Amino acid sequence: MKTITRIEQSLASAIAAGEDPACPPKLAGAIRHAVFPGGARIRPQLCLAVAQACGDDDPVLSDATAVAIELLHCASLVHDDLPCFDDAPVRRGRASVHFAFGECLAVLAGDALIVLAFQTIAAAGGKSPRRLGGVLGTVASGVGMPFGIVAGQAWESESRVSLVDYQRAKTGALFVAATTGGALAAGADPGPWRALGDWLGEAYQVADDIRDVMADSQLLGKPVGQDVALGRPSAAIELGLGGAVQHFRQLIANAAQSIPECRGATQLRALVHAESERLVPFAMTQALLSDMSKSTLPVATD
Amino acid sequence: MKTITRIEQSLASAIAAGEDPACPPKLAGAIRHAVFPGGARIRPQLCLAVAQACGDDDPVLSDATAVAIELLHCASLVHDDLPCFDDAPVRRGRASVHFAFGECLAVLAGDALIVLAFQTIAAAGGKSPRRLGGVLGTVASGVGMPFGIVAGQAWESESRVSLVDYQRAKTGALFVAATTGGALAAGADPGPWRALGDWLGEAYQVADDIRDVMADSQLLGKPVGQDVALGRPSAAIELGLGGAVQHFRQLIANAAQSIPECRGATQLRALVHAESERLVPFAMTQALLSDMSKSTLPVATD
Numbered sequence: 001m002k003t004i005t006r007i008e009q010s011l012a013s014a015i016a017a018g019e020d021p022a023c024p025p026k027l028a029g030a031i032r033h034a035v036f037p038g039g040a041r042i043r044p045q046l047c048l049a050v051a052q053a054c055g056d057d058d059p060v061l062s063d064a065t066a067v068a069i070e071l072l073h074c075a076s077l078v079h080d081d082l083p084c085f086d087d088a089p090v091r092r093g094r095a096s097v098h099f100a101f102g103e104c105l106a107v108l109a110g111d112a113l114i115v116l117a118f119q120t121i122a123a124a125g126g127k128s129p130r131r132l133g134g135v136l137g138t139v140a141s142g143v144g145m146p147f148g149i150v151a152g153q154a155w156e157s158e159s160r161v162s163l164v165d166y167q168r169a170k171t172g173a174l175f176v177a178a179t180t181g182g183a184l185a186a187g188a189d190p191g192p193w194r195a196l197g198d199w200l201g202e203a204y205q206v207a208d209d210i211r212d213v214m215a216d217s218q219l220l221g222k223p224v225g226q227d228v229a230l231g232r233p234s235a236a237i238e239l240g241l242g243g244a245v246q247h248f249r250q251l252i253a254n255a256a257q258s259i260p261e262c263r264g265a266t267q268l269r270a271l272v273h274a275e276s277e278r279l280v281p282f283a284m285t286q287a288l289l290s291d292m293s294k295s296t297l298p299v300a301t302d
Numbered sequence: 303m304k305t306i307t308r309i310e311q312s313l314a315s316a317i318a319a320g321e322d323p324a325c326p327p328k329l330a331g332a333i334r335h336a337v338f339p340g341g342a343r344i345r346p347q348l349c350l351a352v353a354q355a356c357g358d359d360d361p362v363l364s365d366a367t368a369v370a371i372e373l374l375h376c377a378s379l380v381h382d383d384l385p386c387f388d389d390a391p392v393r394r395g396r397a398s399v400h401f402a403f404g405e406c407l408a409v410l411a412g413d414a415l416i417v418l419a420f421q422t423i424a425a426a427g428g429k430s431p432r433r434l435g436g437v438l439g440t441v442a443s444g445v446g447m448p449f450g451i452v453a454g455q456a457w458e459s460e461s462r463v464s465l466v467d468y469q470r471a472k473t474g475a476l477f478v479a480a481t482t483g484g485a486l487a488a489g490a491d492p493g494p495w496r497a498l499g500d501w502l503g504e505a506y507q508v509a510d511d512i513r514d515v516m517a518d519s520q521l522l523g524k525p526v527g528q529d530v531a532l533g534r535p536s537a538a539i540e541l542g543l544g545g546a547v548q549h550f551r552q553l554i555a556n557a558a559q560s561i562p563e564c565r566g567a568t569q570l571r572a573l574v575h576a577e578s579e580r581l582v583p584f585a586m587t588q589a590l591l592s593d594m595s596k597s598t599l600p601v602a603t604d
Contacts, residue, residue, distance in 0.1 A: 022467065023448030027456035031447065079413060084405035103386035104459050107409065108452045111381060114413060115446030118420040122438035130431045136424035136438070144417030145333065146325030150410045154329035157406055165324065 007044045010063040011035060011070060014120045018112065030101040030109035031116075034074045039092055042275055043178045044070040046200065049271055050182030050193050053264030058131070062185040064124030065135055068117035069178050072143050075113035076174075078106055080153060086226060114143070134184045142177025149174055156232060163233045171208070172201025192260040199255035200272065206248045207279035209236040245285045252276040309346045312365040313337060313372060316422045320414065332403040332411035333418075336376045341394055344577055345480045346372040348502065351573055352484030352495050355566030360433070364487040366426030367437055370419035371480050374445045377415035378476075380408055382455065388528060416445070436486045444479025451476055458534060465535045473510070474503025494562040501557035502574065508550045509581035511538040547587045554578040 001009075015035055019028050044066035051062035081088040081096040082103065089099045098106035118136065125132035142148050152170025155161045176197030180190035212227045213236045227234040236244040256272045259265050303311075317337060321330050346368035353364035383390040383398040384405065391401045400408035420438065427434035444450050454472025457463045478499030482492035514529045515538040529536040538546040558574045561567050 018447035020448035024453050024456040024460050026459050027447065027453065075413075079409055082409060084409065102459065105456065107381055107384060107386065108456050110413070111377075111416060111445075112447045112452045114416045115442050115450070115452065119439060119442040119446055122435050122442060125435040129435060132434045132438075133424050133427040133431060136434075137421060140417050140421040140424060143413075144421055145320035145329065145414045146322035148417070150414045150417065151326050151329065154326040154407065154410050157328050157404065158326055 003045055003048050004041060006063065007041050007048065007066060007070070008038070010067045011038070014064075014067045014071065014116060017123070018116050018119070026101060026105055027108055027112065030097050030105040031112055033100055034078045034097050034109050034113060035071065037092070038070070038074075040275070040278060041070060042204075043073055043174060045271065046175065046197075047178040047182040047185075049264060049268050050179045050196070051186045053262045053268055054183050054186035054188035056186050058128045058185060058187070060126070061121075061124045061128055061131060061135065062182060064120045065139065065181045065185040066178075068121050068139050069142070069174060069181060071113045071117040071120065072139070072149075073174060075110040075117070076143070076149050076153070078113070079110040082106060085153070085156075086230070088226075128187065131184060131187060134190075135181055138181045138184055138190065139177050142174045142181075147173055148177075156230075161233055163235070163238060166233050167202060167205040167235075168198070171205040172198055175201030175204065195258035196255055196268075196272075199251050199258055200275075203248055203251035203255060203276070204279065206235045206244055206251060209234040210241065210244050210248060210280055212236065213241060242289055245280065245289060248276075248280055305347055305350050306343060308350065308365065309343050309368060309372070310340070312369045313340070313346075316366075316369045316373065316418060319425070320418050320421070328403060328407055329410055329414065332399050332407040333414055335402055336380045336399050336411050336415060337373065339394070340372070340376075342577070342580065343372060344506075345375055345476060347573065348477065348499075349480040349484040349487075351566060351570050352481045352498070353488045355564045355570055356485050356488035356490035358488050360430045360487060360489070362428070363423075363426045363430055363433060363437065364484060366422045367441065367483045367487040368480075370423050370441050371444070371476060371483060373415045373419040373422065374441070374451075375476060377412040377419070378445070378451050378455070380412040380415070384408055387455070387458075388532070390528075430489065433486060433489060436492075437483055440483045440486055440492065441479050444476045444483075449475055450479075458532075463535055465537070465540060468535050469504060469507040469537075470500075473507040474500055477503030477506065497560035498557055498570075498574075501553050501560055502577075505550055505553035505557060505578070506581065508537045508546055508553060511536040512543065512546050512550060512582055512587075514538065515543060544591055547582065547591060550578075550582055 015032060018031065047066040047069050048062060056062055077091060078097045080086055081091055082098055088096050090096060097109055121132070121136055121139065143150060145151055147169050149170055152166060152173065155166040155169065176194055179193040179197035183190040183193045209227060212225065212234065227237065235247060239247055252272060256269045259268050317334060320333065349368040349371050350364060358364055379393060380399045382388055383393055384400055390398050392398060399411055419441070423434070423438055423441065445452060447453055449471050451472055454468060454475065457468040457471065478496055481495040481499035485492040485495045511529060514527065514536065530539065537549060541549055554574060558571045561570050
């Protein structure tokens, strides 16, 4: 079975497990809206790729870990889109959850998705109960305090922010949870997989900053120019667009290089490079950088 | 050590585990504000009382379960107080989290508390890893979909609501998680402890409805008259105040009677009766019901 099919099927089962004919139907609808149809599902793909590279001897647990990571990512998108944060009307090319279902149900859908993530892992410990605590703790530290994605989002409420701390928490932490969680679900040492999550998370955040400046909203599936408008830290603003693209390429190279020698190394490197091309297409950045050297770019490069 | 001291100490350790000098300080402050000083801590007390009645052979796990239940309760209060729900300025006699820290940090504090609850249980599985999945699943079902407290809150967004389904999910589910989670943490069968959580949860919700109508806001530590103002289902509105008080007393009697014969039964019954008296003081309701029979009560009893 293709990895993406395995992920979509596991997500569908997890969401169905949280439904019942007697549950509040609008909340059930809001939760489905938040998860389907999905984006690139890069975090669960990464999680499963690492689990496979480590032998994947308990696919029920590695599937649950991948699903939990994606549900937590979806929860963070729902809450980040709320009026008090980005007030984003559009997500993944259609109405954001609070635009489609209202603010109350968006808050509750995010909460329910966080709970469902841990519930999904908790239900998957049958074969390897001794792995459960480690997997849960690792996934939780990718989202919670002090260094997970809620901490990353909270840095936006502080007057002094380090770009590195902010990006590592806001995006990197869940990528690290994906790689190390995948290893733990397969009973392997998570240590060697940390760097891959770190580099890829940083690359992803830089790509997001680049796309926020240069893409159009149809391509991105959400509003653009938000970082400047909301005064958020951004690599594209701090380093200039050319500097940010170079930085992105270096991060991808570091990510690919960090992959430990193992059976699935080639497949993982291919995933990293495919994701890099999806995020910041080479041809587009080449054209852009060539334009920049002619100083015709309308973007401020500080 | 007194149970309440044990709970406060465990809560303090759990919150400290989510902090770091390098974490966003305002979010850390908002989380502390949501948890300290606490209310009656009735849910974790109930959880530990059941664990003790079942032998409490793994106090690290039962403490963690009790703490998780309380953190999830605090998270639900923070999110329920948000502008899109009750927009409550006051909670536990002082500023609600979003009034003190702003809406963004209130959303994030609730999210972080949910994650921390599961993180706390995950870290406590050292002695009895095989109990972890059951405890986590039980605690999660008290908060998540389809029948936990998020579902209860979501019923307020539906046009057709059954009072029983609403109350069972909004309040009862977490009481059931407290009793059955306490039993599971001690390695016992949760089945016989379900009824206690059910009855007590229903009693608690009816008490809340009664207090919303008759108490003053200083006594209650939050605004009163909210149920009528927000058109929420309420036993005090549906049954009248006298009917609601009688219903409350019957539920407390059922709760006390449901306690299985065991070493801690007497202590548990005493806890149930003390909580009943704290929630709806006997002398006050007697005076009130006597006034009602003279038809001087200003409350509509439909």
